[in-house]
Structure formats: C-alpha cells, structure tokens
Amino acid sequence: NAGVTQTPKFQVLKTGQSMTLQCAQDMNHEYMSWYRQDPGMGLRLIHYSVGAGITDQGEVPNGYNVSRSTTEDFPLRLLSAAPSQTSVYFCASSYHGSNTGELFFGEGSRLTVL
Amino acid sequence: DQQVKQNSPSLSVQEGRISILNCDYTNSMFDYFLWYKKYPAEGPTFLISISSIKDKNEDGRFTVFLNKSAKHLSLHIVPSQPGDSAVYFCAASAFSSTGFQKLVFGTGTRLLVSP
Numbered sequence: 231n232a233g234v235t236q237t238p239k240f241q242v243l244k245t246g247q248s249m250t251l252q253c254a255q256d257m258n259h260e261y262m263s264w265y266r267q268d269p270g271m272g273l274r275l276i277h278y279s280v281g282a283g284i285t286d287q288g289e290v291p292n293g294y295n296v297s298r299s300t301t302e303d304f305p306l307r308l309l310s311a312a313p314s315q316t317s318v319y320f321c322a323s324s325y326h327g328s329n330t331g332e333l334f335f336g337e338g339s340r341l342t343v344l
Numbered sequence: 345d346q347q348v349k350q351n352s353p354s355l356s357v358q359e360g361r362i363s364i365l366n367c368d369y370t371n372s373m374f375d376y377f378l379w380y381k382k383y384p385a386e387g388p389t390f391l392i393s394i395s396s397i398k399d400k401n402e403d404g405r406f407t408v409f410l411n412k413s414a415k416h417l418s419l420h421i422v423p424s425q426p427g428d429s430a431v432y433f434c435a436a437s438a439f440s441s442t443g444f445q446k447l448v449f450g451t452g453t454r455l456l457v458s459p
Contacts, residue, residue, distance in 0.1 A: 234387070261444050272348075272433065272449035273388070280442045288446065320387055324444075330376045330395075331437035331445030335387030 232256050236321050236336035243311040243343045251306040251339050253321030260326040262304035263333070266290065266317040273320065279304055280326075311343045347371045348436050350450035357457050363421040365453050367434030370415060374436035378447065379408060379419050382431045391432075392419070424457045431455070 237252045255262065263278035275288030279298040293315060295307040308315060318340050322333035349368045357363045367377075375396045380388035394401040394408045394417065401408050407420045421428055431452045437445035 263444075265449075270451055272451040273435075273447075274449070275446055278444055278446070280444045286442075322387075326443050328445075330378060330393040331447055332378065332390050332393065333388075333447060335389070337385070337387045 234321055234323055234334055234336035236319075236339050239337065239339055241339065241341050243308075243341065245311060245313060245343060247311050249308050249311065249341075251308075251319055251321075251341070253304045253306065253336060254302050255304075255321075255323040255334070256302065257323060257325070257334065258301060259323035259334070260301070261324045262298065263288070263322050263324075264294070264296065264304070264306045265320045265322060267320060267338075268317050276306065276319075308341075311341075313343045315341065316343045317341060346451075347374075348434055348448050348450040350432075350434055350453050352453050353451070354454040354456070357424045357455065359426055359457055359459050360423045363419075363424045363428065363455055363457065365419040365421075365432050365434075365455065367417050367419075367450055368415060369417075369436050371436070371438070371448075372415070373438045374448075375439055376437045376445070377408070377410060377417050378435045378437070379406075380433040380435060380449075382433060382452070388433060421455075424455075426457050426459055429455055429457050 264276040265273040277296040321336045378393040379391040382388040434450040435447040
C-alpha cells in the first residue's frame with residue numbers, strides 16, 4: 231500500500247549544484263503536484279501535471295523544472311540550487327473527478343542548500 | 345496576499361474538551377474547503393472537507409462549519425484526544441478548466457492536547 235513515494239528523504243546541496251527529487255505514485259492518479267513548505271508560509275504549489283506530457287506552473291515555479299513522461303512518476307529538478315530553496319518538498323497526487331481536490335501526499339523531502 | 349489565513353499559530357486543549365481551529369479566506373471563488381492534519385516528519389493527510397454550498401459537515405469527532413458571508417470556517421474536534429496533537433492546515437480550492445484544483449493552504453495551527 232505504497233501511495234506516494236518520495237526520494238530522497240534528506241539532501242544537502244551546495245549553492246549551484248543541481249539535483250532531482252523523485253516522486254512516484256501507484257494509485258493511477260491523473261494529477262500530480264509539488265509543494266514546498268516553509269516556516270510561517272504554509273504549503274505553496276510549485277508545479278503540477280494533469281497527465282503524462284502535460285505540466286504547468288504553480289505559485290512559486292522559478293528555479294524548478296518538471297516533466298511527466300509516465301502516469302506514475304513526476305520528478306522535480308533543481309537546476310542550480312540556491313539557499314532560498316532550502317525547504318521541505320511534498321509531492322502529491324489526486325484523481326480526476328475528485329470535486330474537493332483532495333490530495334494524497336508523500337512523506338516529504340527535506341532539502342538544505344548551503 | 346494570503347488568501348487563506350490561520351491566525352492562531354498554536355492551540356492548547358485538555359483531553360476530553362473541544363478543540364476549535366479557525367480559518368479565514370478572502371477569495372469568494374473558492375468552492376471547496378479542506379482540513380489536513382500533519383504529524384512531524386510525515387506528509388499532510390486529509391481530514392475532512394466541505395463544499396461551499398453547505399454550512400456544516402460532520403465525520404465522527406470532527407465537524408467543519410462554513411460561514412460564507414464571513415468567509416470563515418472552523419474545525420471542531422470533540423472530544424479532543426492526545427493523538428490529535430498535530431499541525432492542522434486549512435486549504436481552499438477553486439474549480440479550473442483542466443479539472444485540477446489548486447489548493448491554497450493556510451499557515452497551519454499547532455494543536456497540543458494534554459492528558
């Protein structure tokens with residue numbers, strides 16, 4: 231009963247390095263999204279996807295890239311890490327037809343950029 | 345401009361008493377409101393939701409009330425239990441043409457239920 235799986239759980243980067251946060255879901259959900267959580271800010275939407283091959287920007291997309299080649303996977307790429315990207319990142323999935331927009335979240339990936 | 349606000353960063357309640365968590369919003373286009381619960385080192389988990397056409401939704405110990413004219417909703421937990429100690433996020437969503445509903449989250453309220 232995996233649900234949404236994120237890797238790695240923890241990562242430390244130096245400024246300027248690049249990396250990819252992995253996200254996979256096994257619920258056959260059409261929609262996937264990435265949020266970041268910062269102290270005092272709640273969760274903010276970075277990018278989302280409504281299906282394979284279709285992605286769009288959320289509230290805070292700068293510095294991040296995404297792609298969706300399969301229904302299951304939705305990786306988040308940091309192109310050139312900056313200290314402002316220190317945060318906890320959550321991947322989420324949801325299904326078409328959910329009127330509420332209920333999201334199923336992964337356990338999170340804590341990223342520190344030095 | 346914060347569209348969803350939770351003005352109380354923390355709340356302490358004794359076991360068995362009622363916990364009331366509050367949330368205010370500014371965007372009248374929101375059509376669903378959700379509450380999520382988050383334990384440390386875990387992802388948020390869905391708790392309860394309410395449609396904008398209703399004013400109350402109940403699920404066991406959890407009840408959400410919506411006052412559209414005041415743009416205010418609240419989550420009542422009765423009776424509160426120590427296991428309810430967590431951070432509670434209020435979120436709101438609005439229908440979009442793609443079907444994907446972007447959730448806008450509040451900043452969270454940390455609830456501590458003491459025995």
